[in-house]
Amino acid sequence: xxxxxxxxxxxxxxxxxxxxxxxxxxxxxxxxxxxxxxxxxxxxxxxxxxxxxxxxxxxxxxxxxxxxxxxxxxxxxxxxxxxxxxxxxxxxxxxxxxxxxxxxxxxxxxxxxxxxxxxxxxxxxxxxxxxxxxxxxxxxxxxxxxxxxxxxxxxxxxxxxxxxxxxxxxxxxxxxxxxxxxxxxxxxxxxxxxxxxxxxxxxxxxxxxxxxxxxxxx
Numbered sequence: 459x460x461x462x463x464x465x466x467x468x469x470x471x472x473x474x475x476x477x478x479x480x481x482x483x484x485x486x487x488x489x490x491x492x493x494x495x496x497x498x499x500x501x502x503x504x505x506x507x508x509x510x511x512x513x514x515x516x517x518x519x520x521x522x523x524x525x526x527x528x529x530x531x532x533x534x535x536x537x538x539x540x541x542x543x544x545x546x547x548x549x550x551x552x553x554x555x556x557x558x559x560x561x562x563x564x565x566x567x568x569x570x571x572x573x574x575x576x577x578x579x580x581x582x583x584x585x586x587x588x589x590x591x592x593x594x595x596x597x598x599x600x601x602x603x604x605x606x607x608x609x610x611x612x613x614x615x616x617x618x619x620x621x622x623x624x625x626x627x628x629x630x631x632x633x634x635x636x637x638x639x640x641x642x643x644x645x646x647x648x649x650x651x652x653x654x655x656x657x658x659x660x661x662x663x664x665x666x667x668x669x670x671x672x673x674x675x676x
Contacts, residue, residue: 460498460523466609466614467497468500469609470609474501475504477556477600478508481501484671485552485596487551489509489510490551490552491510491513491550491552492514492550492590493505493515494541494554495556495557496525497518497521502525513537513546513550514534514536514537516536516538519538541559541586541587542582545586549592549595550592551592551596552596553596553597553598554598554600559575559583560574560599561573562601563601565623569649573645573646574646581656584656584657584660588676594675597673597675598671600670600672606620613634614632615630616629616631617629623647624645624647625643627640650672661676662676
């Protein structure tokens, strides 16, 4: 699955150049940065090239293995951990997650909602994140538009179907092997106001957002 993931995200699903450029404009002189749900490092490596001191966290062993294969820098720590269990021996100027377990989604009426799967685990994750900040640290989550999507290359055809709020079907057809992988994903949502209320209880403040990111301080 990890190779399919890289095929997809590197062939049109994300524009990592643009994402990294936007992230860098927010981070400014916050140089020590933790990336949550870092995957195979596609965004991590872009930010290293921009001069940031990166640390990566992901709970998936296959992602970690592929990260290490691709890692030309060799000095980027990768911690195999769920966010809710994260215990690192350092603190950070900024912590962000892009398209992971805490993505903010923009609905067709332009309202923002946090996608999550378990509320208790969400609170535990925010507590762990809060513990890893330096003073006045910056926390960022990406904002995605909730819509249907199609990406086709010479090797594969990917389609995402929004069935209803909180439910999506992902279809990946490998043209070389003529195999199809179908994944149904179901999520729950909090309104942005409900999410901010939870964040405030964990010590976060100064909430704001752009088209691409939701951010706050801790």
